[in-house]
Amino acid sequence: MGLCVAAGTDRSRARRRGRRSVTLLDRLGDRLSGIRGRLTPDAPMRKLTWFQVGGPADLFFQPADEDDLILFLQRLPEEIPVLVVGVGSNLLVRDGGIEGVVIRLSAKGFGAAEQISQTRIRAGAAIPDKRLAASALDAGIGGFHFYHGIPGAVGGALRMNAGANGVETVERVVEVHAVDRHGRRHVLSNADMGYSYRHASAPEGLIFTAAVFEGYRCEPLEIRAKMDEVQTHRESVQPIREKTGGSTFKNPPQSSAWKEIDKAGCRGLTIGGAQMSEMHCNFMINTGDATGFDLETLGETVRRRVLQTSGIVLDWEIKRLGRFEAGRIVTPASDSD
Known part of the structure; x- marks a missing residue:
C-alpha cells in the first residue's frame, strides 16, 4: 500500500496483547494507497497530551503535507469520525480512548x-x-x-x-x-x-x-523585554513544570475563575491522582498516577462547588474528548456543557 506505519504496531503483536483483532487501519485497507504520512493504529493518546492520560485512538495520522492531508480526507469514508489535535497542552482524553481518526499535523509539513x-x-x-x-x-x-x-x-x-x-x-x-x-x-x-x-x-x-x-x-x-516579562510572570504564578493542561476554566464575566475556585475552597483539592494546584488553583495537575476519570471528576466537582458557593457556572477551557470507560462516566455539574 505504500503506507508509513509506525514502528511497534505489528498486527500479530497487537492481537497477542489482546487488542481488537481488526484495526481501523486494517478495515480501510487499499483505500489509503498513496498516503505518505505516518499511520498508527491503536495509538496511546497519553503519550501525546500534557496531562499524560487517556486511552488509545483507533487510528492516528500525521500527514506529510497539505496535499497528503487532502488525499487522506478524500479517501476516508465519511462515516468515520475525524478529530484534530495539536501539541496536547489543553486536552483531556478520556480513558476509553477516541473513536475514529485523530489527526496531528507534522512539524515537517x-x-x-x-x-x-x-x-x-x-x-x-x-x-x-x-x-x-x-x-x-x-x-x-x-x-x-x-x-x-x-x-x-x-x-x-x-x-x-x-x-x-x-x-x-x-x-x-x-x-x-x-x-x-x-x-x-x-x-x-x-x-x-x-x-x-x-x-x-x-x-x-x-x-x-x-x-x-x-x-x-x-x-x-x-519585543524581547515584553517577552521576558511574559515568561517571568508565567514562571512566578503558574505550575508550568507540572503535568497540567493550562487554565482549566474560562474566566466568567466580571470575575476570574481562580478567584471563584479559591472562594469555593477548592485550592489544593485532590481526587485520586488529580489536584487543583496550590500555586494557581485554576490549573489541574496530574500528580503522578491520575486517570482521565480522576481529572474530569475533579473538574466537575470544582464546577459544582463554585455553583453552590457563588451561583456561577464555570465553563471548561480544557477540551475533554473521547469515550468513558464502562461504569466510569462523569456527570456534568450543570446542563450548560
Whole structure:
C-alpha cells in the first residue's frame, strides 16, 4: 500500500496483547494507497497530551503535507469520525480512548514560519506559539510577545482565539487557510473566523493548516523585554513544570475563575491522582498516577462547588474528548456543557 506505519504496531503483536483483532487501519485497507504520512493504529493518546492520560485512538495520522492531508480526507469514508489535535497542552482524553481518526499535523509539513512583508508572517498550524513569537522577534515585528507564554500551537490558537497579557489572536490574524472534511481548501478572513472570548465560530470540521498574521514594526530590544516579562510572570504564578493542561476554566464575566475556585475552597483539592494546584488553583495537575476519570471528576466537582458557593457556572477551557470507560462516566455539574 505504500503506507508509513509506525514502528511497534505489528498486527500479530497487537492481537497477542489482546487488542481488537481488526484495526481501523486494517478495515480501510487499499483505500489509503498513496498516503505518505505516518499511520498508527491503536495509538496511546497519553503519550501525546500534557496531562499524560487517556486511552488509545483507533487510528492516528500525521500527514506529510497539505496535499497528503487532502488525499487522506478524500479517501476516508465519511462515516468515520475525524478529530484534530495539536501539541496536547489543553486536552483531556478520556480513558476509553477516541473513536475514529485523530489527526496531528507534522512539524515537517506544517511547521514553517515565513516573513512575507514588513509586518506580516505566514505560519503553519503546527508551529508552537512560542516559536511564532520568536519568529516575530527575529523579524522585528511587534505584537506577538503574548504567544511566548501560551503552551500550544498555532492551530489551537486559531481555533480558541488564544490570548494572554491583554492580547488575543483575533488582533493578529489576517487570514486562515483550512481544509474541510471532504478535502477541499478554504481561505477565511478574520471576520469569517467569528472570534469571541476563547472561541471561534468557524465550522468545527475545518482543519486549519496555516495563517497570515500581522503586527507592527518594533525594535527587537523592546519585543524581547515584553517577552521576558511574559515568561517571568508565567514562571512566578503558574505550575508550568507540572503535568497540567493550562487554565482549566474560562474566566466568567466580571470575575476570574481562580478567584471563584479559591472562594469555593477548592485550592489544593485532590481526587485520586488529580489536584487543583496550590500555586494557581485554576490549573489541574496530574500528580503522578491520575486517570482521565480522576481529572474530569475533579473538574466537575470544582464546577459544582463554585455553583453552590457563588451561583456561577464555570465553563471548561480544557477540551475533554473521547469515550468513558464502562461504569466510569462523569456527570456534568450543570446542563450548560
